[in-house]
Amino acid sequence: MCGCGIIDPVAAYRAAAQQLHFSLERVEPKVELAFPLDQSRIRFRFEMGVRNDSNLRLHARGLNCKLSLNSADQISAIGDIGLPGGFDVAAQGKATVPLDLALTYRDLQAVWRPIMDVVQHHKPAIWKLDGTANLEALGIGFDVPIHSTKHTNQ
Secondary structure: OOOOOOOOOOOOHHHHHOOOOEEEEEEEEEOOOOOOOOHHHHEEEEEEEEEEEOOOHHHHHHHEEEEEEEOOEEEEEEEEEEEOEEEEEEOOOEEEEEEEEEEEHHHHHHHHHHHHHHOOOOOEEEEEEEEEEEEEEOOOOEEEEEEEEEEEEO
């Protein structure tokens, strides 16, 4: 034994991943009315920006997030978003990750009013995305928290 400590080859990647910046770039809700009404949906297409200020290329295996809408009088959980496929972020680079969420009529019943206030009546609110991205370095996976907000009508 030489008294050498165990070296963690992934430590630099973990440190770099903690410096990632996540941002909601665009949120586009689209109402799709259908008859019978239980066939109606709202589809959300949004883009999440990921900025990597480190000197290491980072690879995410996927992510899991919750989307919510915070208005003056309430917080509404909109839905869960998963991205089973991965994405890469170049060193000193930025990636744009497209995300989709579709809500059925049953899902909509609980969140209809706050979504319509934003979509049709243009009331101020804040979209909020919280979750984790699962990154990988040298075959070892680890999670990084995601927190991002975007004010409506911006």
